Amino acid sequence: MLSGWWKDLRSKSWLPDLVLIVLAWWAAFWLRFNLTVPQPYRDQALQTTPLALLCMAVGLLLARVPRQSWRYVGLADLRQLAGGVALGALLTTAVVMGSRTQGFPRSVFLISGVLALLALAGARATWRTLAEYTQAQARPAAALQPLLIVGTIDEADQALRTLKGVEGWQVVGIASPRAQDAGRTVQGVRVLGGVDALDQLARAQQAGTVLLASAPGDLARRDVLMRWSGSGLNLLTLPTADELLRPGAATRLRQVRLEDLLGRTPVQLDARGLAALFSGQTVLVTGAGGSIGSELCRQVARLGVARLVCVDVSEYATYRLEQELRQAFPAMEGVYYTANVREPDRLRAIALAHRPGVVLHAAAYKHVPLMETHNEIEALRTNVLGTLHAARVAGEVGAARFVLVSTDKAVNPTNVMGATKRLAEQVVQAVAREFEHTQYVSVRFGNVLGSSGSVVPLFTTQIELGGPVTVTHPEIVRYFMTIPEAAQLVLQAGLMGRSGQIFVLDMGEPVKIVELARLLIRLSGKTEAEVPIAFTGLRPGEKLYEELLADDETTEPTPHPKLRVARVSPPADDVAAAVLAWLAQAGAAPGPADLRGWLHQRVPEYQAQPVRF
Structure with a gap:
């Protein structure tokens, strides 16, 4: 812990923070006395500045604020900063009042704390804004491809956060399945309309690529695919949590796959127990x-x-x-x-x-x-x-x-x-x-x-050859x-x-194999008219449905x-x-x-x- 605090003390972010803390302390006196500081109080401000600076620095240090990266500051960092400033303001109040400085204006403590928080948070937000603007200016506009996001406001917000680390795209609008979202903005990006008019919105924004921001297995995602596959729109999605563990996954979008449409909620693992079982x-x-x-x-x-x-x-x-x-x-x-x-x-x-x-x-x-x-x-x-x-x-x-x-x-x-x-x-x-x-x-x-040996690779090959896609029975279902x-x-x-x-x-829920075939055909950008489905009859040993438990179990x-x-x-x-x-x-x-x-x-x-x- 001591080594961590020593690194915090040596952090380069201390210098602007310390300057802003001093300025906030003096500005508090200035505001308290209507933009002028009388002589007795000017001496008090000068005498207590080192105490205020030390106490606020201790509060920020205890909250580990110096470890923050200004370039990537977010709401969690700002909440951490607020906690550090509040702790520093309490320490300042205790120390200055404990020194029994006669006639000290107590409202200065509250004013200086608010000003310090605004100054430190504003500096970080400004730094991040300038860094993002500089990075955006460094990329040629011609190299950015227009991208339309499909999803609710919450889903679009998460997608926009993720896209900050993905190069080559410029989000030009959002299409939401909820009518009440129309006209609202998320991180400066406007909800242009509903999913029903997706092709019109894409043409208006000259966007040939659509990012599906909804969760795997979401019905809205499936409806978008079934309606707009084969329309000329390039449908993409974000990498899954499992794919993010692979090198380079966070820097690229990928094509929608079957598991995205049939997916379920992520598996919750006992990470600590599994690590204890397998680690080492x-x-x-x-x-x-x-x-x-x-x-x-x-x-x-x-x-x-x-x-x-x-x-x-x-x-x-x-x-x-x-x-x-x-x-x-x-x-x-x-x-x-x-x-x-x-x-x-x-x-x-x-x-x-x-x-x-x-x-x-x-x-x-x-x-x-x-x-x-x-x-x-x-x-x-x-x-x-x-x-x-x-x-x-x-x-x-x-x-x-x-x-x-x-x-x-x-x-x-x-x-x-x-x-x-x-x-x-x-x-x-x-x-x-x-x-x-x-x-x-x-x-x-x-x-x-x-x-290997499952129906998906077989269907994919048949679709590539132009069909037909062979399904043994129209009512056959399987768990996937x-x-x-x-x-x-x-x-x-x-x-x-x-x-x-x-x-x-x-x-x-079990899935009909014929429905699986239809989804794969759509994913390939084709229609059933182009790639037909043929029924061939049940194979030896094959059931119409599978059971996970025997009757007497x-x-x-x-x-x-x-x-x-x-x-x-x-x-x-x-x-x-x-x-x-x-x-x-x-x-x-x-x-x-x-x-x-x-x-x-x-x-x-x-x-x-x-x-x-």
Whole structure:
């Protein structure tokens, strides 16, 4: 603390502040006596100036006012300044009155405090105004692109504050969805009209670019997109909070994406608890090169892990992850393995070499139709056997926590992929009984926007080719969340969970896939007339809707609003042994009917659908 005060004392901002404090003190006497100071009071002003200066300086120092940057002063800084001036004025009053200066005019204390606050605040505001004006003059007007903001007054205010750090734009007006906002101004920018006349406002201001300032998932934002996409307007948005952590994100706007329209409120994380769990630890992530696995790596890297051990069967995915993390987190020790979770000895050797405190198991085969025909045994070996190996290795090396990334397709499964993930949950619960010192948790969630193999990349490719966009059924619905949201909730569940628990994520409202397709077509700047939608029929193992809980399950609330705990029947004691025994006798190519029959024995709620070959 003393070193901080010493830096404050050496701050260059002290000199103008001290001069203004002295001027305010004398001006208080001048105003008190009607613009002239009689001789006796002039002597009092001269004698008490050092005391007033010292007391006011102490008040400002205690409020840490010298640490303020005048160039970026804001309301919070002005409130801090007011507190420092008030404290200084009280000290001045106490010291001067304590010195028993006879006949001292007490109103000077109040007048000088008000004048000091006005002078110090005015100096800072003037400095910032001049700095911004100088910066604006240094930019050629031709280099600034006109920008129209769409949003309410509150949303526009936040956008304008953010845009102060974004170069290349000149805000020429605001279009608000609220009629009562018309004609008002925000930070000197006028609300020109409503969203209904957006194209007319843009033409009048010669603005070809529109910034959507509303929050992700806001209906107004979605209406603007559906109405004005393809009209020639370039629709942009600000970076999300998660994107702001990436280099350069704060200096650029970006195109509106699907997750901006389907987004939900940001995830509230127990930052302190997660930092305590991961900071300085060794963390092992399987399936690290996949969509969820790689985001888990990014999230734990931001939490300050000392060593991140990344395991993935794909050489290319591992290479890409290595290049990204080395650049983004140069201080973190990253170790990258191209290994398969189906090989227990190799997985054990990796874990013994690094002794991870936390194991995040994201390795899995997840593509439903692909696993439904010809690859059923592969789904069983990776999703179940791989989970068994990873869970046991975590216990053997003394990991504190093991987290399985599961899926909503494990609930009342109608396909092999979902049944194997449900069996994987049972395996994790069984292994939890073997290693009491390790906390084993499973986390279920639905589809993730933009993940590999999901509908979004497929639809995007089809739109680029001119269509048609293929949807299996007009009534098919799915739950969606963004990749960062899914990864963050996995980490939060891993922190909160007790061994053997299965967490269910709040996935919000389900979305019709055909509506998703329409939004993507609009985002591309095209219409359904240009890119048609075709319905192809349900694929093998596919449901019209997904469930997050089985019919005979109930959930319990947790302290986190987006996490609930599923109460499920305990697995059979022999589940792990049964998996190993059946795979050993099944051989390399078991009959699909035999495999499905055995899966149904282990997962009674699994109802296989007829398979078309």
